[in-house]
Amino acid sequence: MSYLELAGLQKRYGGSVAVDDVSLSVEKGESVALLGPSGCGKTTTLRMLAGLIQPDRGTIRVDDVEITRLAAHKRNMGYVFQSYALFPHLTVSRNVAFGLEERGIGKAEIARQVEEGLALVRLDGLGGRRPRELSGGQQQRVALARALVIHPSVLLLDESLSNLDAKLRDTMRHEIRSIQRSLGITTLFVTHDQVEALTMCDRIAVMNRGRIAQIGTAEDIYERPATRFVAEFVGRANALPATRDTEGKVVLWGAAHPVAAPPQGAFDLFVRPQRMRIVSASEPTGGETVRVTGRVLRSVFVGDHVEVLVEGAGGQLAVEMPSGTTAPTEGAEVAVIWQAKDSLPFACEAA
Amino acid sequence: MNGAGPVLSGLAALVYAVILAPIIVVVTLAFSADSFILFPPSGYSLRWFQALAAHAPLLSALWLSVQVACVVTLLSLAVGVPAALALAKGEFRGKDALTGFFLAPLLLPTLITGLALLLFFTPMRLTATLPGLVLGHMTVTVPFVIRMMTTALSNLPHDIEAAAATLGATPFRVVRRVTLPLATPGLIACACLSFLLSFDETVISLFISGPRASTLPVEMVRYVEGRTDPLIAALSVVLIVATLIVVVAVERLVGVARAIGK
Numbered sequence: 121m122s123y124l125e126l127a128g129l130q131k132r133y134g135g136s137v138a139v140d141d142v143s144l145s146v147e148k149g150e151s152v153a154l155l156g157p158s159g160c161g162k163t164t165t166l167r168m169l170a171g172l173i174q175p176d177r178g179t180i181r182v183d184d185v186e187i188t189r190l191a192a193h194k195r196n197m198g199y200v201f202q203s204y205a206l207f208p209h210l211t212v213s214r215n216v217a218f219g220l221e222e223r224g225i226g227k228a229e230i231a232r233q234v235e236e237g238l239a240l241v242r243l244d245g246l247g248g249r250r251p252r253e254l255s256g257g258q259q260q261r262v263a264l265a266r267a268l269v270i271h272p273s274v275l276l277l278d279e280s281l282s283n284l285d286a287k288l289r290d291t292m293r294h295e296i297r298s299i300q301r302s303l304g305i306t307t308l309f310v311t312h313d314q315v316e317a318l319t320m321c322d323r324i325a326v327m328n329r330g331r332i333a334q335i336g337t338a339e340d341i342y343e344r345p346a347t348r349f350v351a352e353f354v355g356r357a358n359a360l361p362a363t364r365d366t367e368g369k370v371v372l373w374g375a376a377h378p379v380a381a382p383p384q385g386a387f388d389l390f391v392r393p394q395r396m397r398i399v400s401a402s403e404p405t406g407g408e409t410v411r412v413t414g415r416v417l418r419s420v421f422v423g424d425h426v427e428v429l430v431e432g433a434g435g436q437l438a439v440e441m442p443s444g445t446t447a448p449t450e451g452a453e454v455a456v457i458w459q460a461k462d463s464l465p466f467a468c469e470a471a
Numbered sequence: 472m473n474g475a476g477p478v479l480s481g482l483a484a485l486v487y488a489v490i491l492a493p494i495i496v497v498v499t500l501a502f503s504a505d506s507f508i509l510f511p512p513s514g515y516s517l518r519w520f521q522a523l524a525a526h527a528p529l530l531s532a533l534w535l536s537v538q539v540a541c542v543v544t545l546l547s548l549a550v551g552v553p554a555a556l557a558l559a560k561g562e563f564r565g566k567d568a569l570t571g572f573f574l575a576p577l578l579l580p581t582l583i584t585g586l587a588l589l590l591f592f593t594p595m596r597l598t599a600t601l602p603g604l605v606l607g608h609m610t611v612t613v614p615f616v617i618r619m620m621t622t623a624l625s626n627l628p629h630d631i632e633a634a635a636a637t638l639g640a641t642p643f644r645v646v647r648r649v650t651l652p653l654a655t656p657g658l659i660a661c662a663c664l665s666f667l668l669s670f671d672e673t674v675i676s677l678f679i680s681g682p683r684a685s686t687l688p689v690e691m692v693r694y695v696e697g698r699t700d701p702l703i704a705a706l707s708v709v710l711i712v713a714t715l716i717v718v719v720a721v722e723r724l725v726g727v728a729r730a731i732g733k
Binding site: 198 | 629
């Protein structure tokens with residue numbers, strides 16, 4: 121039995137299903153991201169965990185104790201809200217102390233723990249300020265400290281970084297990750313930002329339409345997406361419409377290729393642009409390689425890589441070349457190659 | 472160009488002038504030296520203020536009005552704020568129906584309320600008593616407090632009460648430590664307005680006041696029915712000044728509370 125167990129969680133609002141049969145096991149000390157587009161039910165799931173929303177069905181267990189119907193204030197979960205939800209009428213110290221005061225801990229002990237908490241998020245000396253006198257990043261840290269000092273059984277972060285600017289977000293990502301690791305605190309992290317999910321978490325649960333589409337490590341999700349949705353949502357991918365010839369071989373851009381494919385139905389081949397290489401049109405290739413030919417439409421330098429758009433018989437595809445390599449000139453006839461195992465077939469969705 | 476155009480501004484100024492002109496007349500009359508209401512007065516003095524200070528019926532009515540307004544305010548908040556909390560935060564069956572029910576008295580003409588109260592209070596011997604007047608005024612102030620506080624409570628920052636709950640605060644403690652402190656500006660404004668509503672309430676009071684106990688507006692109506700001297704004008708000036716002091720004090724208090732709040 122894992123430390124945190126969600127089993128068959130469901131929440132409906134009127135006729136629509138916000139969360140549909142979500143089951144998830146999280147080990148103690150593990151950090152798991154709930155990744156998905158807005159409206160996929162990830163925040164609802166997190167709120168059900170915190171006791172802020174009652175599930176219609178399913179159970180929640182922490183440390184082998186069922187808490188499905190337990191009131192929020194008895195759950196001992198640290199929740200960091202997207203809006204931070206700091207108490208504007210209290211100082212930073214009193215904000216952090218709030219949970220400790222509600223637990224009836226002695227004044228001296230509270231003062232000590234608040235100081236520790238503020239030091240942990242590097243806000244020493246700002247305890248006397250009001251939340252509104254702090255920057256967004258600092259408010260975020262106060263919210264984190266406030267959730268951490270109560271020694272929560274699970275730390276819940278709800279899009280906690282989405283209100284920060286890009287640079288600060290990057291810093292906070294690493295900071296939260298290192299705090300989470302050093303305290304060994306079980307964490308659930310809701311985000312729509314895949315970089316956040318990939319960098320901050322041990323495992324990722326990709327959610328779509330109220331269900332978990334795939335759970336796995338960052339590598340699993342990226343390299344072996346289980347569904348078309350996951351392949352499209354996480355990372356970039358070329359979706360190349362493919363067909364079968366009479367022998368059942370996969371045909372792409374007018375040529376047959378040594379690629380596995382589903383036995384029937386229309387499908388696309390998904391290939392990550394970084395896995396593709398551009399070679400001269402005359403260069404021959406080996407047996408386990410897919411090779412298509414086309415003409416370079418344009419090359420765009422994007423800093424860490426060069427994006428090359430190639431047009432061929434079956435449409436367009438994007439190739440990411442490491443910067444530093446010379447990109448082919450526009451209009452050049454080239455061949456694009458990739459390893460057969462890097463093409464993932466996914467059935468087309470019924471329109 | 473910013474703000475309203477010259478036509479609109481001019482129109483607004485005109486409307487204000489029409490509204491405020493009678494007050495200027497009243498203030499001028501208060502300092503009249505004449506024995507009758509005459510505008511403009513033939514001379515100026517403070518004699519009507521001195522007369523007011525010696526006029527026992529009006530002073531005792533003023534005192535009664537202040538008492539009634541204080542009790543009404545306290546009771547209205549005591550009844551209205553918990554009701555508003557339940558309506559704004561609670562989830563229960565018949566919530567919408569209850570909201571409608573509580574606000575219904577605001578739609579009823581006070582004339583009807585006054586008559587109903589008179590018929591209802593007479594057999595209970597509540598007419599012309601302090602409890603009777605308080606109950607009568609509360610039919611006006613309680614729906615008002617419920618309405619204002621429901622709005623104030625639903626406008627609190629998102630998720631802040633949920634945050635308190637996740638930190639271990641029981642629902643009661645959440646209200647005590649987060650909801651009410653954040654709603655303080657609304658509470659103060661609400662208290663002042665219900666004080667003024669009660670203090671100013673005339674129609675219901677006319678029905679349920681009597682010789683034994685009549686509030687200031689009722690006593691003023693009776694006075695001007697029988698007399699035509701500027702005493703009431705002097706009293707009006709006193710009331711205007713008192714109201715202004717309260718409003719300014721509240722504005723500062725609420726302003727301060729807002730500053731602390733957000």
